[in-house]
Amino acid sequence: MGALLLVLLLALILGGAGFAIHILWWVAIAVLVLWVLGFVFRGSGGGRWYRW
Numbered sequence: 180m181g182a183l184l185l186v187l188l189l190a191l192i193l194g195g196a197g198f199a200i201h202i203l204w205w206v207a208i209a210v211l212v213l214w215v216l217g218f219v220f221r222g223s224g225g226g227r228w229y230r231w
C-alpha cells in the first residue's frame with residue numbers, strides 16, 4: 180500500500196513539473212518575441228526600449 184501511494188505521489192509531482200515546464204516554454208517564447216520586436220521597432224537613433 181505504501182509503495183502504491185509513493186508511485187501515485189511521484190506521478191503527481193512529475194505531472195505538475197511537466198505542466199510548469201510547459202508554461203515556462205510559452206513564457207520564454209513570449210519574451211523572445213518581445214525581444215525581437217524591440218529590435219525591429221527601435222528608433223532610428225538606435226536607442227533601446229529596455230534598460231538592460
